Amino acid sequence: MRNVLVLAEATSRGVRSVSLEALTVARKLAEGGQVVAALFGPSDAAHREAIIRCGADRLYLADAPELAAYNADAYAQALTQLIRVAEPDVILLGHTARGRDLAPRVAARLGLGLVTDCTGVEVEEGQVVFTRPIYAGKAFQKKVFVEGKIFATLRPNNFPVEEQPVQTEVAAFQPEIKDLRTVVREVVQKAVSGVDLSEAKIIVSGGRGVKSAEGFKTLQELADVLGGAVGASRGACDAGYCDYSLQIGQTGKVVTPDLYIACGISGAIQHLAGMSNSKVIVAINKDPEAPIFQVADYGIVGDLFEVVPLLTAELKAMLQASHV
Amino acid sequence: MNILVCIKQTFDTEEKITLANGRISEEGVEFILNPYDEYAVEEAVRIKEAQGADVTVLTVGPSRAESALRTALAMGADKAVLVEAEGLELDEHALAKLIAAAANKLGPFDLILGGNMAVDSGAGQVAIRVAEELGIPHVSTITKLTLEGGKAVVERDVEGDLEVVEVALPFLATAQQGLNEPRYPSLPGIMKAKKKPLERWAAEDLGFNPDELEIRTKVTEQFLPQKKQAGRILAGDIGRQVKELAQLLRSEAKVI
Numbered sequence: 068m069r070n071v072l073v074l075a076e077a078t079s080r081g082v083r084s085v086s087l088e089a090l091t092v093a094r095k096l097a098e099g100g101q102v103v104a105a106l107f108g109p110s111d112a113a114h115r116e117a118i119i120r121c122g123a124d125r126l127y128l129a130d131a132p133e134l135a136a137y138n139a140d141a142y143a144q145a146l147t148q149l150i151r152v153a154e155p156d157v158i159l160l161g162h163t164a165r166g167r168d169l170a171p172r173v174a175a176r177l178g179l180g181l182v183t184d185c186t187g188v189e190v191e192e193g194q195v196v197f198t199r200p201i202y203a204g205k206a207f208q209k210k211v212f213v214e215g216k217i218f219a220t221l222r223p224n225n226f227p228v229e230e231q232p233v234q235t236e237v238a239a240f241q242p243e244i245k246d247l248r249t250v251v252r253e254v255v256q257k258a259v260s261g262v263d264l265s266e267a268k269i270i271v272s273g274g275r276g277v278k279s280a281e282g283f284k285t286l287q288e289l290a291d292v293l294g295g296a297v298g299a300s301r302g303a304c305d306a307g308y309c310d311y312s313l314q315i316g317q318t319g320k321v322v323t324p325d326l327y328i329a330c331g332i333s334g335a336i337q338h339l340a341g342m343s344n345s346k347v348i349v350a351i352n353k354d355p356e357a358p359i360f361q362v363a364d365y366g367i368v369g370d371l372f373e374v375v376p377l378l379t380a381e382l383k384a385m386l387q388a389s390h391v
Numbered sequence: 392m393n394i395l396v397c398i399k400q401t402f403d404t405e406e407k408i409t410l411a412n413g414r415i416s417e418e419g420v421e422f423i424l425n426p427y428d429e430y431a432v433e434e435a436v437r438i439k440e441a442q443g444a445d446v447t448v449l450t451v452g453p454s455r456a457e458s459a460l461r462t463a464l465a466m467g468a469d470k471a472v473l474v475e476a477e478g479l480e481l482d483e484h485a486l487a488k489l490i491a492a493a494a495n496k497l498g499p500f501d502l503i504l505g506g507n508m509a510v511d512s513g514a515g516q517v518a519i520r521v522a523e524e525l526g527i528p529h530v531s532t533i534t535k536l537t538l539e540g541g542k543a544v545v546e547r548d549v550e551g552d553l554e555v556v557e558v559a560l561p562f563l564a565t566a567q568q569g570l571n572e573p574r575y576p577s578l579p580g581i582m583k584a585k586k587k588p589l590e591r592w593a594a595e596d597l598g599f600n601p602d603e604l605e606i607r608t609k610v611t612e613q614f615l616p617q618k619k620q621a622g623r624i625l626a627g628d629i630g631r632q633v634k635e636l637a638q639l640l641r642s643e644a645k646v647i
Contacts, residue, residue: 171515174484182608201511206408206613206614209611248562264551336405362622
């Protein structure tokens with residue numbers, strides 16, 4: 068029996084999917100213990116309902132003004148205090164920009180171990196075993212805790228979301244926040260589409276073969292039709308076709324979407340490390356010898372500027388037909 | 392200005408991973424300075440060139456990690472410290488304690504830089520833990536650093552969006568891609584690096600009994616992912632291939 072705390076993330080588009088995935092993992096690990104969720108910053112009824120549907124026994128809302136936007140110091144103080152109040156055996160966060168920044172800070176403050184970027188969680192003979200990629204997915208490791216609380220961040224898109232409504236007690240949590248050492252002056256929205264790369268179910272990715280920033284618009288159109296996000300290889304980023312924040316690979320982001328469509332990407336080993344664990348991979352490339360075809364489930368040998376617009380039109384028609 | 396750069400030696404990103412006796416094999420592997428740490432070293436050297444600074448590079452690792460420190464020295468860092476940890480079983484908790492102790496012995500520092508993660512473990516924990524151990528703030532995944540007197544204005548990459556953060560020195564920052572374009576060490580730089588001071592310390596030199604370095608987590612298994620079956624290359628004219636692909640994605644792969 069374990070008490071599990073999940074710090075969920077609320078955005079203007081709802082509770083992040085990885086937070087609901089973490090709640091589902093939390094219920095599996097609780098084995099009769101309590102699942103406690105928390106939301107820092109402003110939240111609305113839709114956020115709360117999403118969390119309640121995923122089976123939190125208790126939901127703490129911490130709506131202090133200092134938590135309105137992410138601030139490393141403020142969030143670390145709030146989470147540290149919440150852990151002291153809730154006394155969980157297990158703490159779970161999403162492996163998001165926020166989780167990556169916050170979890171190591173809080174783990175160090177409380178002297179806890181931490182396993183980040185987990186893609187698997189199992190209970191084996193009473194012990195919680197975490198699986199996580201190393202070398203950007205070229206290999207995996209299993210980790211266990213030898214002492215102290217269990218603390219982990221979960222990679223988005225690797226756990227199912229299962230709804231299981233329970234009676235949820237909603238309570239206010241008021242942390243004491245002081246002495247902030249960093250000030251966030253402004254946040255500039257740069258992300259092209261509303262879909263975050265690490266959480267996207269579908270990614271349309273381009274390499275040097277896309278040839279220009281203009282060429283990426285062709286990919287964006289396909290991504291828009293599918294409700295997906297656009298990614299890129301290092302080659303495309305280095306060539307200045309797109310921002311480094313879109314880079315997928317051993318340097319850059321490691322992604323595991325349901326569908327990865329690689330357009331004009333040859334498939335250097337560093338890029339394959341970042342995407343080869345995607346569930347279904349489509350490769351579109353002029354060069355039949357390109358290594359990307361070796362990891363692809365489906366391949367089309369051809370010019371992406373011919374293939375992608377056709378595919379966009381075809382899928383658009385297919386999706387429209389199925390919505391009628 | 393005193394700058395510390397925390398680095399790690401990692402496998403070259405070109406390397407394929409193989410197992411020997413259930414462990415990742417290092418046989419014949421090329422080692423490099425972790426690419427994210429390269430940005431950190433470059434940034435420190437640029438600050439040194441712009442306004443003067445003393446740049447120390449630090450790593451905890453096996454003896455072979457010296458070559459990564461030499462690379463950093465060749466790029467322009469002034470001195471290096473290798474805390475030798477050959478054979479020690481360390482997790483991020485223990486590593487951060489060691490690095491913080493070394494930083495305290497070497498410091499104080501106005502600025503501490505590191506990569507936002509190592510491309511081998513991908514954990515991204517140690518640098519931020521070090522900031523906590525040292526009692527200083529941190530700013531992670533930075534893409535621009537501007538020093539203005541006793542404070543800094545830092546831009547950070549937050550899932551594609553850009554956050555502008557103001558922080559007073561001393562603080563720790565972790566480098567994201569895009570921070571700068573790391574230089575290749577020049578031949579004179581490489582020659583000079585051979586003569587720059589490089590100290591080797593043991594855990595005992597930092598007041599730790601290696602047997603008592605507490606860990607919180609441990610690795611129980613390492614394994615390789617299942618090899619993917621070769622996929623299907625479609626044939627026929629492009630229009631038909633596209634139609635077939637759309638059908639396959641819907642009815643066979645069930646992802647659309």
